[in-house]
Amino acid sequence: MGKEKGGLDNLRHRIDAIDDDILSLLNERAKIVIEVGKTKEGDRQEFYVPSREMAIYQRLTAKNPGPFPSEAIRRVFREIISASLALEHPMKVAFLGPQATFTHAAALQQFGLSAQLVAQKSIPAVFDEVLRGRCHYGVVPVENSTEGVVSHTLDMFMDSDLQINAEVLLEISHDLLSLSGDLDRVRKVVSHPQALAQCRQWLEDNLPDIPLVDVGSTALAAQMVAEDDSAAAIASEMAASLYGLRVAKKKIEDNPNNYTRFLVIGTKRPARSGQDKTSIMFSVKDEPGILYRMLEPFSTRKINLSKIESRPLKKKAWEYIFFLDIEGHLEDDRVKEAVEDLRQYCQFLKVLGSYPRIR
Template identity: 40%
Template sequence: MHTTPHTEAAPPSADRREQSGLEGLRREIDAIDNALLELLNRRASASLAAGAVKREQGSPVFRPEREELLMETLLEKNSGPLPSTHLRTIYREILSSSRALQNPLKVAFLGPEGTFSHMAATEFLGNSMDFWAMPRFDDIFKAVENRDCGLGVIPLENSLHGTIVQSIDLFAAHAVHIQAEWFSRISHSLMSREAALAGIKTVYSHPQALGQCAGWLRANLPQAELISVDSTAAAAHKVLAERNAAAVGHGSLAPRLGLAVLARSIEDTSDNWTRFVCIGPEPAPAPASGQAGSGEDGAVKTSVLFTLADKPGALANVLQCFAAAGVNMNKLESRPMHLERWKYIFFCDVSCDLTDTKHAPLLDIVREHCHSFRILGAYPAGRYMQKGSGA
């Protein structure tokens, strides 16, 4: 009788063992994703319920100090390996979705889509908001003041080119409030239908963008005519139909519109940031200074507008009031008042919450020295967004 000798099965190859291990990890990840989905929907249900309570109480949906408190708490608890920057990005979108579920807020920004203001708005508020492009800054202020939009995104100043003076003028003309601020990194690209710099005779962009790239443009396109338009995105759309023209703007516009990027990072210095503010028809609740949720390094900032009597020492008296109270003023800007020759309105930022009752005696004294005095908003001091974006 013939018998076949018994042989042991060959051990699985290293590739098969790795594949088996990978399949196990994938099953684990799938299970985690299913659990996350259930938790996200539970959070969404709770958020909807909170939105109903807010409507009954007349409370605002956008609470920047509450969102900052939540973010700081989560970052403090995060033990990794998920990087803090990733956690911020994830929760930015969770909070954006939560706001949209509670009340689909319209957010006005300087359009069209693709402007630095648009990029900064999504960077700070997330992608679930109902963004509305406006042709001019004054349209944003009007839409917020008239409550056609719940929020507006406004560039206030740039680290290279200074204050956007039109924004200051519009604060003086409209009853709106600053609810939040942040700083977005600005990086400009030169875009065109042409294939090389040699063919460029005209460059279009927003005045701020042209100013931020003035040195590069003089050095590389000395003969080109520089023409200001309403926005960087409007400039990019304009060069679509024009030969020998280029636009300065956000580099992401190029693939959207089918333009070539002739040069990147053409700003005169890499340390180029724009301060943005979020405006609303009502003031936002401000956190107590030094507490969680009060912004960068636990700081609170207040922005004010005031006018003075035309007499010697008027401005010095106001500055002395703040100095005597130990209040740091970190921005002071004057602008001519419309319809009144040689009269000026002052915009200033101070590093505290002037709406806190402890500052009431200081405000009483300051108002005695002012012709008018208006608090634009007290809000968490803004943080620097690390993802490239801009104004």
């Protein structure tokens, strides 16, 4: 027994020595980061560069020999980079709140725990905080793989000059939460309309006669349920922890392959990373063959369109705004040429951003 304990103590001492080395290297890295911040400030460069972060994650993941899991590398270095950015320049980020929404989780995934995350009550409020310079960046949802686009976000780009700086893809898993954790005591279910829609079949099969109540966010639903023992909320595991709720049933979403895409918005356009996406919005003149001519500039240059979406133009009946996601950066010659060719058919055209794409 003593021999076994001696062996364990030896292993722990080796771990302690490695941890000491990691700590020393983190501080050495931090000193260099401070110098980087001074250089950026002198050259008036952006402190937050999404393409640089992505390159770090990809390089380290590719070099990882194991057994440390590759999927954990991004999480570990996300916090190292977050703390480093805080040393360079304190980062303030607005997000669609309250705390424990999926947008909050997306903001944490993108900016880490060292950023100052500021909850907002609406998508327009997120845009406004960034536009007025009270926050450096904002995070808003734009589409879900099951329920489609978030129309409020697309509508905001029509009148805003803010640029998309990055995209975040978050796997969405819904839990049914209540004070008791007892499914039999549930008399109503509260959540955001999209969360209710994503769990529609489960609710019909398991709580067929229980009324469903729409609220502004999954986190707000959790807040309400924390004060009502007869109600249950569809929300995240983070919400359960934050608001003192128990899980009545985990993972009740109908489609297990359920993702939401979020956008990081800012005032400037990021530089080219080599693996970029460009988003544009435009309206076209109503004339025969216009949809074909709209796509032709991209087809002839073999540019992939990863998304096409349309929204009614509120100022005129039966006219539409189109949103395109194009593979490539606006600084790429063929992308720039294609957009300029498209412009001749448009009543108006706006570039929403060129930014690193998630693969």
